[in-house]
Amino acid sequence: MSDPAILSQQSNDSSFDDVWEEIVWRGLVHVSTDAAELKELLAGPPITYYCGFDPTAPSLHLGNLVQILLMRRLQLAGHHPLGLVGGSTGLIGDPRPTAERTLTPADTVAEWVGYLQAQVSRFLSAEGDNAVTMVNNLDWTAPLSAIDFLREIGKYFRVGTMLKKDAVSARLNSDAGISYTEFSYQILQGLDYLELHRTYNCMLQTGGSDQWGNLTSGTDLVRRAEGDTVHAIGTPLITNSDGTKFGKSEGNAIWLDPKLTSPYAFYQFWVNTDDADVIFRLQVFTFLSRVEIERLADLVATEPFRREAQRTLAYEVTSLVHGVPATDAAIHAAEALFGQGDLADLDPSTLEAALRELPNTTTTPNAAIIQLLVDTGLTTSLGEARRAVKQGGVYLNNAKVTSEDATIEGSTLAGGVAVLRRGKKTLAGVFVQ
């Protein structure tokens, strides 16, 4: 849950003239409305800004964390954040460039709204004059009738403009097409901005650059409906230098919810960051100062094998999301399991604690190793497990498993445990009963 100690330690880097300069340096601004005006606005008296999160899953993921940290940096600069969770927009779904979404049941969306609200509010201060305010767009869209919607909002939208939005045109040009439901999404999001502008005098919306079309729907609507100029910032889509998608491990998203991605797995994800990406990750995902990040950049250049930047990054982000105790546990587990020493020399209780951090299973003394690979989730089928053994990619307590018929009998360590490994770094724990 919320860790006030961590929030209170965060600050913006005072070596920058203003917060705008800092977020630009951190690479958080990919597109925006008038930059000069925004810089001035953000350097001036507190404004109210918002960022929305749609409940498309039971948890936020690393992509969303970029948004949350931008919100937090603006809050640290004195501005007032509105954390919006899309109880209504989540029922519709924003158009993805590839294909139509499957509608999520309404009660599921409502459940997810609760989870996301809790997650977002953890990262933003609830103290002081600019404490975060959580809002849900279902509150103002649910009472709106279809007729009112069309008369009061729809009139401001030109279909030609709507068709030109990237997300929409991509879909129209694909063979998936687009439903009227998803086509209408940008109106709903624009409506949010208008509502928040009217209620809170909200002047800025932030979001991913893939949402740029939706962000400008909002600024356009506010201009047309109220005659006011409001702003938007689009953050870059974070990518890996090798072209693969950021925020995925073995094809799975990295979630902020520890039940979906364990703190250990979360920490490992960051430790494995490519040299070519690690400095940019530090800029985006940590509150370390420019000076400190530049120091780490030097270390990557001169002593890359020490992985100092990766370790720092992993510590910073994991403690931010999961707290210091869980991070320490993840680090201790990693040190024990990736250490140079013999596993048999480890203190049994340290080893057991480490294995508890991993995917693990409890089994009988003569269990087959291929079955354990499946039970621990290291492989998804017995066939894949056999293949992995055949390819020489399975290790039991750091010793290569050579036979597909091998069992763990006689191979357990003190305390009746065993460390199962697939490949170089995918580990699981086995507890023998």
Added chain:
RNA sequence: GGCGAGUUACCCAAGCGGCCAAAGGGAUCUGACUGUAAAUCAGACGGCGUAGCCUUCGUGAGUUCGAACCUCGCACUCGCCA
């Protein structure tokens, strides 16, 4: 509503009666080399008790000794026309 095109494994995409568990690419996994990195090279990549068997090519029926490939119905998608 009419006409035309399409629906293949995680994604893209070949196949157009037997040689198809299905080419190729991407993603992913493993090995070598390493720094729990990248790049490179090699192998794997539906399931299973793996020289064999089982379940797949939108879906349901059919033709055939035999169908992802042919016929008919249905669903969905795209385009043009109304």
